[in-house]
Every structure is written in C-alpha cells, then in structure tokens.
Amino acid sequence: MSLREIKPGNRGYLYVNSHPTGCGAVVDRMWQQTPEQVGDRPGPVALVIGSSAGYGLAATLVGLRAHRMRGLGIAFESAATERRTAGAGWYRTARTAELAAEAGSDFTFLNGDAFSDGVKDEAADRLADRFGKVDLLIYSIAAPRRTDPLTGEVHHSAIKPLGADYRAKTLVFEDGAPRIGELHLPAADEAERDATVQVMGGADWQLWIDALQSRGLLADGFRTVALSYVGSDITAPVYRAGTMGAAKQHLEDTARAINTRLQGTGHAYTVVAGAAVTQASTAIPSIALYTSILHRVTGDSWQSTSDQAVALWDRLTGAAEPDLDDQGRIRLDDWEMDPGVQAAVRGAWDRVDADTLADSADTGWFREQVGRLYGWDVPGVDYGTAAETAVPWPASPTPDA
Template sequence: MAARVVSPRGRGFLLFEAHPDGCARQVSELWEQVPVLDTAAWERRPVALILGNSSGYGMAATIAGLARYGIQGVAVSMEKAPTERRTASAGWYRTRAMARCAERTGTAMSWLNADCFTDETKDRVCDLLAERYGPVDYLVYSVAAPRRRDPDTGDTHSSVIKPIGAEYATKTLEFDDDGATAVRTVGVPSATDEEIASTVKVMGGEDWQRWVRALADRELLANGVRTVALTYIGSELTAPIYRSGTIGRAKSHLETTARQLDDWLESYCGGGAATSVNGAAVTQSSSAIPGIGLYISLLRGALGAAVHSPLHQLVRLWDHLAGVAGAPVDRDDRIRLDDWELAESVQHGLADRWDRVETTNLSELAAPEWFAGEVRRLYGFDVAGIDYQEHTDPELPWPDRQ
C-alpha cells in the first residue's frame, strides 16, 4: 500500500480506518503522563501477562505497567493487519508504538496478535513465558470481544447488549454523518435466555479461569501472583441496559469467578484474584451501548477535566497490586477505581442533567463535541501535532518480538 492521506471516514461512532501517526502519538503522550518510579529501586522487573492490551483500559494497564513498574512479559490482542484497501486497525498501530516505547526503556516484551479465547494462544503464550520470562507475577485480564468460540464444544457464542425481563427505552446520543448531535429515545428489546447465556460465555469469567489454569498446569504462576480482571458497574441511570442487563449478568459471573480464583490461588501459591471496577470511559465498546455515550458526555459536562482517565485509574491499580498505595476495596472484595464517578454528589447532579437533557440544551448540560473528539481519537484522529493532510504509510509491520 502506497503512502496516502488517511481520513476519518465512517458512520456515526464507527470509523473505517485508523491513522498510524495519530495512534503512535497518543501512545507517546500517555507514556509521558505516567508518574515514573525510581527504576534503581527495582530489584527485578516483574513478569506480567496482559490480555487485551491494544485499547482502552487494557492499553492503559500496559503503558502504566511498563512505564511505572518496568514489567516484562507478554501482551496479547487481536488486531486487523493493513490491506490494499484499508489501514490496519487502530490497535495494530498502538501496539507497535507501545513496543517501540518499551524497547527504548530496555524492556523485554513479546507482543502477540492472536485470539485470547483459543487453547492454541494459551499454549503459545505459555511457551513464550517458559522460554523467555519465567512464572507470571501479574495477570491482567481486559478482553472485550463480540464473540467467543468455546474450545471444549466448538460452539461460537455472541454477546448482546440488551435488558433482561422487558423492553427498555432510553435516551441516547446520536451523531449524523456531518457530526451534528442529537438526543434520541431508542427502544431495546429484552434478551432471550439463550442470548443471556451466550453473553455470559463471551464476557463472563470462564476464559479468565482457563488462563489461570493453563498457567498453573505449566508451573507458570509465581508465588504470590496477583491477577485482576477489569470490569465496570456504572450508574443507576444506565443500570437497565448495563448492570441489570445481559452485560451485567456476565459481569456478575466474572465477579463470582474472581472469588473462586482468589480462594484457589491463595491455597495454591499464596496468590490472589480480584475484579477492578473502573470508571466510565470513551471506548469502542462503550460508544456502541445505547445510553452510555450520553451518560459519559453528561459526566464530562458535569466534571470537566476532573474525569479520571483510564491511565490515571490504571496507575492507581498498579500501585495497589504492587503494594505501593492502596485503592478502595468494597465488601465484595472488588477494587473500586470508580469512586470518583459514583460519589453521591456526582450521581445526584448527573440524575438532574439526565432528566433535563434534550437536543436543544445538549451542549449546555453535556460535552458532545468532546465525546465526538474522543471517539475520533480512538482511531488516531484529532490528535494534536499531527498534520492530517500529509501522506502517511499505513503498511507498518507488527512488532518483531513474538
């Protein structure tokens, strides 16, 4: 593919291509924002396995772990390579940029483009760990995918975003092809029992547990290993479509799995497992859920720059896991990094904004332009310092070290 101008073409929240230079610049900016510890104090670089490293909270976990704690190990994501007609996916370029940042700090990291759900990927990762790094000190599970093939049965399950029990109508944020914003009301039909079960299969804790067992079978869990799965609870305003819906049922399964793994790991190697409940953020997943985009836009309108970024939250998580500084833990042993979002005063103000918001006062109560810009940034656009009229080469290879 020849160098060319890459533009943010698409429909609504979905863009067809990603900008290589914008994605790389984003990674560099995030890397520079991490408060760095004194590397001379490191007795050794901890070994980490990051599952789902290329976007959102998984990318924040990878950058924070690399820049602040000097982790080494394996990062896995599944991204689309460039073709003659299209650029690679944004995660492809972000992973390449993370690899370059890691190399500059002398970090040994292997980057796999593979399906986290398959046994073949688990075998490949275990082989890499055994050959290059040794047992895992930290396992961060941040896998978000629309479907999963069950390795035992061969059946493919698809996740759905639906309420349970009854159809649900919610306000939502819409963008037309020209970027104009509007508040609409959409109805979402209730999920069937089969859809609920399939969503749990994809987004619940089953695959996380299989990863822990695969590592244990190969004696690749270090003494005192800590594993955490990233999750979200959210506001009562979005509960019918999220926490009380199919996604919430899967998240409940994830939390049950965390308790089971925590008990097992404590007896096996003095380790532990937990879920990390993160705050709201603009991601490719969240922007597709009815009502969530409007909620996040209202949250930004209420808090402005006081919204905690994924990177800020994941620095807190790493500090908690490493014992440098504690984070809140609730009575269900969930790490709560969403304390800023779910504060009573914040939620009270959001409820008022939610009740009053409509198209005519959207820009007054929310931050739709900010939200739209954040969506474009997911694809490497709207990044300061990038000349989007310049030609760029989309055909960049995956990081060499695998």
C-alpha cells in the same frame, strides 16, 4: 512501503480506517501522562490480555513506564490491506513496543485470539522460555463473540436489558452534529443472556489461569485482575441489570473460584473501573449520552484510563491500600460514583433535550474522544500528509536479546 493519504470514513461511532500517526500520538500522550520509574530495578513479569485498547492499553503503558514491567501483551488486531488500514490497536501496539524498547523493558506482543487454546499455548511457551513464572495477569477483553475451545460453539454477545424492554434517550451524531435520539431495545431472552455470559464473563479468564497453572507458571504471590464496571443507576437497565451485568457478575464470581483454586498461593480480584470512552463502551446504548454528561459534571476531576491504571498499579504493588468493597472488588470508580456527582448527572439526564443538550452534555469532547480511538482528531497530527499504513507487528526478541 505503503504511503497513503488516509480519510476517516466513519459512520457514527464506527471508523473503517485508522491513522497510524494519530494512533502513535495517542500512545505518546498516554506515555507522557504516566510518571516514570526512578532507577532501573526490573519490574514484575506480567501477562496483559487485551493490551491494545482501553484499560488494557492503559495498564500496559503504566506497567512499562512506571514499573518496568516485563512479559507479554496479547491483542487480536487486523493488518493493513490494499483497501483499508490496519486496526487502530495494531498501530497502538507498534508504538507501545517502540516505547518499551526505548525504555529498556523486556516486553513483547502476541497477535491472536486470546480465547483459543493455540494462543494460550504459545503465550505459555514464550513466558516459560524467557521468564519462567508470571507475577501478574491483567485480563481486559471486550469482544462481540467467543468460540468455546471445549465445544467449538460460537457464542455472540447481546447488549440488551433483562426482564423488560428498555427505552431511553441516546446521543447520536448526524453529519457531525449531535442530537438527542430515542432508543428502544427489546429484552434479551435466556439464550442471549447465556451467550453474553459465555463471551464477557469469567470462563476464559479461568481457562487462562488453568493453562498457566498446569504449566507451573504461576509465581508465589501471583495476582490476577479482571476489569469490571458497575456504573450509574441511569445506565443500569442496559448495563448492570442487563446482559452485560450478568456477564460481569459471572466475572466477579469467577474471581472467587480462582481464589479457591489458588489455595492461598495467589489472589484474584475484579476491578471496578470508572466510565471511559473506549471502542467497547461506544457500542453500549445510552452510554455516550451518560458519559458526555458525566464529563460535563466532573470537569477536571474526570479520571482517564491512564489515571485509573496508575491507581490500579499502586494497589497491585502495595504503594496504596487495595480499597476493596464489601464484595472484595478493587474500586477505581469513586470519582464517578460520588453521590454529589451522580445527583448532578441525574439532574442533567432528566432535563436534557434538544434545547439543553449543549449546556448539559460535553458532546464535542465526546466526539473528539471517539475519533482519537482510531487516531483521528489528535492535535499536532498533519492528516494531509501521506502516512505509512503497512506497519509491521512488533518482532519477538530472541531469548538472549
């Protein structure tokens, strides 16, 4: 037992401690927001890479509750130490596993570096031993660096513009109070661009498909999706027209390469999701201000990661049309990219300053959402009560369990 009263210990958008009870409560909320499958028909065998956070977590929970998904989730999370709690994704995974077991879903989790050959081998072994073939692979990884398993070179991603420096407004919090700041990012050089593509592009997605295909683990009609983002022209200089955009373009090009490799036996799609407050997105300059304004504009029409995961699963299962764009991508961002919404966001962005911030942007909501990424600011959680921090990683069931 390791009961502790935990304090957040944050600096800006980064928290050094997560709260086990709060993280579990966040998962519970997402679970309850998902419609439950009627009947006990077993669902597809799925591999979710990046299952502990963001869209990967949402897709995992929707797959389990609404579609009785079976299979394996992969995440890379840190365990608790004497000084710090485990990572928030560790606690979210532990609660997800409990809910999956309660629902009777045959799903387990692997903690390790998905970029490595060792994790690919272990995942393939587990899938082969228990399920035979995989129907669906969901790829949702956001990472700061990647070690190329072929060369051993470590690539570090850089969130920067391309071609010219980037200057823009940004949202910062000082002592919990929001204010408008000024951001200046120098343009990336070619090496930084290429490294970002190596980390956040499609190279590892392709390696996963190759690893499963070489083991004969792709079912007939296999489908795979990787999460992408387009976003507004407001954020384009630092995102879609920047190093991240180059990586996303590579991801989308990889989908076409995978389709060529599958030769009609399956299909690969990139999925353009809408804006969200995630641990990955909070690291992108200016996205906090843009997202706060977007939420103020959209109000009740805002689509959470759970809402978008429900829509994605409907498209993957045939319950809804794929809704592909002219580049063959599944689009989940129509609510964000609606011309009227974007015009309203642009107007608020242009006029927002210290005097208009409170009216133009939903900063209180954004600040709460960031806290909840780490299990803080969750209604109903007693943060004055000691919590168990040494939560075990979910055990793998035996083949005949």
